[in-house]
Structures are given as structure tokens and as C-alpha cells.
Amino acid sequence: MTKHIFVTGGVVSSLGKGLTSASIGMLLESRGLSVRMQKLDPYINVDPGTMSPYQHGEVYVLDDGSETDLDLGHYERFTRSPLSRDSNWTTGQIYQRVIEKERHGGYLGQTVQVIPHITNEIKQCISRLRAPDVDVIITEIGGTVGDIESLPFLEAIRQYSLDIGKENCLYIHLTLVPFLKAARELKTKPTQHSVGQLRQIGIQPDIVVCRTEQPLTQDECAKIALFCNVQSDCVIEELDADFSIYEVPLTLVEHKLDDIIVKRLGLAQAKTPDLSGWQEILKRLRHPEHEVTIAVVGKYAKHKDAYKSIYEALAHGGVAHHASVRVLRIQSEDMNREETRQSLQKVDGILLPGGFGERGIEGKIVAAQIARENKIPFFGICLGMQCAVIEYGRHVLGLKDANSTEFDKDTEFPVICLMDEQRSIVDLGGTMRLGSQPTTLVAGSKAAEAYGTTGIAERHRHRYEFNYRYRDDFVKGGLTIAGTSPDGKLVEVVELDNHPWFIAVQYHPEFKSQLTHPHPLFRGFVKAAIEHKNKNK
Ligand code: GLN
Secondary structure, eight states, X not given: OOEEEEEEEOSSSXXXXXXXXXXXXXXXXXXXXXEEEEEEEOSSSSSGGGSOHHHHOOOEEOTTOOEEOTHHHHHHHHOOOOOOGGGEEEHHHHHHHHHHHHHTTTTTTOOOOIIIIIHHHHHHXXXXXXXXXXXXXXXXXXXXXXXXXXXXXXXXXXXXXXXXXXXXXXXXXXXXXXEETTTTEEOOHHHHHXXXXXXXXXXXXXXXXXXXXXXXXXXXHHHHHHHHTOOGGGXXXXXXXXXXXXXXHHHHHHTTHHHHHHHHTTOTTOOOOOOHHHHXXXXXXXXXXXXXXXXXXXXXXXXXXXXXXXXXXXXXXXXXXXXXXXXXXXXXXXXXXXXXXXXXXXXXXXXXXXXXXXXXXXXXXXXXXXXXXXXXXXXXXXXXXXXXXXXXXXXXXXXXXXXXXXXXXXXXXXXXXXXXXXTTOOOOTTOXXXXXXXXXXXXXXXXXXXXXXXXXXXXXXXXXXXXXXXXXXXXXXXXXXXXXXXXXXXXXXXXXXXXXXXXXXXXXXXXXXXXXXXXXXXXXXXXXXXXXXXXXX
């Protein structure tokens, strides 16, 4: 029988519920259990695809093309749980389904209400992941307990244990235990209040996980246990992981969180955990033999979560070579300053991430030019590839003011343009070229060498494409087309032969990198950065 874990958050947002949920998933998998991960988001947008990265951080794309919350990135980086549209539900989607059903007469004359109709729909979305081969489903509830908008989700998970039996559900509440510097004391009151709020709506958490910057004393644990009505071994300390997010599972295992879960849910099939591989990788992370500096030049460089998966994939690429990767985040508009351009010439690698809209584009083009001319390893991703193509068109082929029609509709040289099937689309949500698409790489290309194969599939999220009318001109001008869609029509990868490592891709490789399996292109890029640094010593 499939068991359920529900993870809620209290006191403040941004506590790392996604990381904690992913770490729990990883720990249960290390005990031989089959796990599915899911996130329920209380906002009204149908998905985060239309939200600004400033609002919501990165939009994480799955193989099936769904645009999801960035916590799903943590799930994929920490676990083997297959993710799909069923792994991320928002209030917007739930209401959309209920309203569609109502318009089709699906409620047979009833008044459609939050309870039971919205809550039933939420419960169905949770149940959809149940399967005979699934041991545990971990459902993370977005937002903070006490928010008005998360109430239907909390009510649904409360009812869930009535439907399938209390013994089959476990409620984990993640809170903050702040340290007051002036009093030199940890404060448990916010946790007490937040658990009190959960109990008011009928949920008694089984386990309270406490984010804290100072270790909890036994007395503090006992106090939290007493006031929150949980057993004292079920108060779990989660000390801030200053060094790396990949330490979180090890912190939780130290406090026996996995043992408690296994015992509480009666998961008799669980084995003793094997974390040796993970520990080995962390050791490498802690004791690097090299350090490289990679500049990420983007429109949202100031936002710490806007290019989350790219930062993680760079760290993974580093692990593969015993290297620590220092990321220099450069706001693309700052490229118009001489000192920024100078500092870019000193880095060991330049990465241009994806993005939308005109702001900062010229800065990205300058960054691509600096990388090309100074033979600095270069990695362009999606918009990053488009900027590299524009740059090559302008400065090598002499196509004056070449551009993408996204930024200049009337450009004389539209080297990047809209695909035919995109021309008539007016809706913004979910209408791009999305999800996993096959790509055929050219044998002997640098990309094929990095992947070790010519047949790959990677995730896409874009509207605009390399304009095939200019293909011959670019090839004659020295740009290598190293990968296309299998029918040869869409350009997916470009690279330069007369450069140590210059690869740009129309897709998003960062979504498929894991600590235990660094993505081949990130691995190759970091290796090239190490070589570049050594050469220039
Ligand atoms: N704005 C570009 C497009 O739509 C690139 C998108 C991206 O980088 N994800 O094609």
C-alpha cells in the first residue's frame, strides 16, 4: 500500500521546504524504497510559466513540457522520482478543472463549493500518483501555514488521512527557530504558534523539523515537543547548511529522520541506508583540487534563484573534475561598462543563460564576442545561443545589426526568427516549444564528443529559432552546426572549431544534471575552464 508524507511550512517562507522534501525523498530511496515527489502551489497562476523570475525564480521544465516550480528541480537533482504534469498542481489548475467540469454539467445541479469540490479535486491530484510499485508519495504544500490561499490544500491533506487511514499518512512541519543575537537565545515560540495554527485546522504534525542557525539543546527540543504535542525524538534539528545544499540529507540522517519515518509508516521493506556514494561526492566538494571562475551574464543575475539549475549544474560539472566553481554573476546591462568588460576577460569561462525580452541583450552579445575573440570557454544556453549567433552574424559575417525578430521586428538580417507554427499564437501560457525533443549531433563535433553519442534528447522552452535561410552563410563563415532536429530543419547546437570550447545550444541542458550524474556539457565546460586557467597561469 502506498504511504503518504505531507510537508508543510511555518513561520516564514523560503525555509527550504523543497530541499527538505527532496532530501527526505533521497533518504527513503537510499533505503530501497520507491518514491514519488509532488508539489501543490497555492497561487492562482495556472503554472509559473508566465511569472517573472523576480517573482518566482526559475521556471523548471519537465520532459513532458510542463513548466513547473523550481522545487521540482531539487526533486530531480536529489531523487529518481519520475516527474510529470501530475507532480505540480496550482490553485489555478485545480479551479480550472473544477470550472470546466461545472460547465460540462459534471456536478449534476449541485452548488459547487471549496469543500468538498475543490478539496476533492486536490485529493484526486494527490491520489493520481498512487501505484502498486510506489512505496511513498511525498507531497509538499507551497506557502506558509496561516496563508488564506493555502487553506483548501491543508483541508484536503487533513481529509486525506481520514480517507486512507491515519497509519498511512505522516505530516511533517518545517519551521524556523530563530536565534536572537541580543538575548543569545533560540526562540521556540514562533514554532509553537505555527503548529498551533495547524492543529486549529485539524492537522497534528507527527514530526517537526526545525531550521536553525544554532544547534538545539535537549531542553529546547523537549520544549518544542511538549508545546507542539509531538514525541521528543520527532523534533528534528535542521542546521543551516552553510557549505552546500547537498549536505541537508546527511544532517537529517544524523537526527534519524529516515528511521522515524520508516517506523511511523510501518515501511517494513526499508533496507539500511547506503549513503556512501553521496558522502564520497561531498568529500570531493569539500576538498577541491582546482578552482575556476565562471561568469554567468544574465538579465536576472542579481536574483539568486533565477538561474538555479544552471548554478547547480556548474557545481556538478566541478565535482566531476574535483573543482570548485566560483560563479561571478554579471547583470547583462552592466556589460556597457568598461570595467565589467575588463573583468570578463579574466574569467575562466563565460556562460550565457536563457531569457526573454530585449533588456540586456546587447550586453549578452558583447559577452559572446569577448569569449569568442579571447578564446575563453563559452557556453550559450537557449537565448544564450541566439545571442552567440547574432554576434557571429554581426561581427564575422558582417550582417550589420543582425538580430532576432524578438528584439527587432524589422531587422534587415533576422538570423533568429519565429518558427512558422508560432506565428499565429497569441496566448502566452504553455504555448512555446516545450519539453524533451530529440536532437541529432554531428559525429566528430565537440558536442558529440562530450555526450559520447550522436542521439540525444533535451528539454526546450523557446519560441524563436535559428533562421535556416542563413544557414549556408554561417557555415561558409566558419560556424559549425553541430546538432539539429532529426529532420535536419531546426538548428539545436552550434560550435566553433577554431576555439578551445565554444558550444551553444537551443535547449536547456541544466535541467538534466545531477550531483551524481553531472551533465556532459557542464562537465566539458568546466574541464575547458580548468585548462584555460592553467594555460594562462
Ligand atoms: N526568448 C527566446 C525564445 O523565446 C529564448 C528563450 C529562452 O532562453 N528560454 O526563443
